[in-house]
Amino acid sequence: MLASPKPVLGLVAPSGETGIAAVRPLISARGVSKTYRTVSGALVRALETMDIDIGEGDFVSIVGPSGCGKSTFLRLLAGLEEASAGTLSLSGKPLKGPSQDIGVVFQEATLLPWLTVADNIGLPGRVGGRRDDTEPRVKELLRVVGLSAFGDKYPYELSGGMQQRAAICRALLRDPKALLMDEPFGALDALTRERLNIELQRIWMASRKTVVLITHSIGESVFLGDRVIVMSSRPGKILMDIRVDLPRPRNFEETTGDPEYLRLTREIRAQLDRGAHAE
Ligand SMILES: Nc1ncnc2c1ncn2[C@@H]1O[C@H](COP(=O)(O)OP(=O)(O)O)[C@@H](O)[C@H]1O
């Protein structure tokens, strides 16, 4: 089996940096909390003191029970919402609002039905005013995800899995440093989901993007991640930050039968159970 060609950036030294060669994380959260106020005025503590460093090129999965604040955390990382407390930074600079360095993919592909697939993917480029290099980039992305023959089709002519691949292309259009994904395959059937897992791994290995993948599937979190962050139920906190050293490229047959895969999924499941019972 192939050894991982990925440089091991992995767990970066925390802010107190030890050692001379401490790598600056791409994304850093310190003491990040989020409390919502509902329309009736009640306070909902969604997230509590999240501390996390994500190194450049890392593939980090975040897994946790429904309603534990995963989407909230992703929206904070994407600059789509403000934290109630704590700080978030991107490449060492405070994160203020959405950034071109961050691409986001949600559970629904949210393609505009009146635009072709190619125009949907190219939309962030045209909005950003860089028309001329948009077209070749769209072509290249379509090729990478195997949708070359579908650029001039409309979203309704594509299957759910194809639409989601187009949404990934759109997120990658402006060549972001990080790709944040919120349960991107949650609405797909099991087989399509497996195929897209493989595809995502391939895109990640080829592009060396930093990926943060939110999922409620323990298997998916281990299959894809270099690292799995396990969250408690609301208010979400980090219960466990676990390293996944399975060789890449991973494939379903070998990886899911690997004793290490089984050990990790068991450990995560046990941790989630403990977190749920601690309520
Ligand atoms: N805009 C909002 N206003 C009030 N409460 C919210 C809002 N968004 C999320 N919440 C609440 O915050 C908690 C975490 O939500 P969310 O981040 O969507 O969880 P997850 O993605 O893990 O399922 C939930 O209890 C949810 O109801």
Ligand SMILES: [Mg+2]
């Ligand atoms: Mg969610």
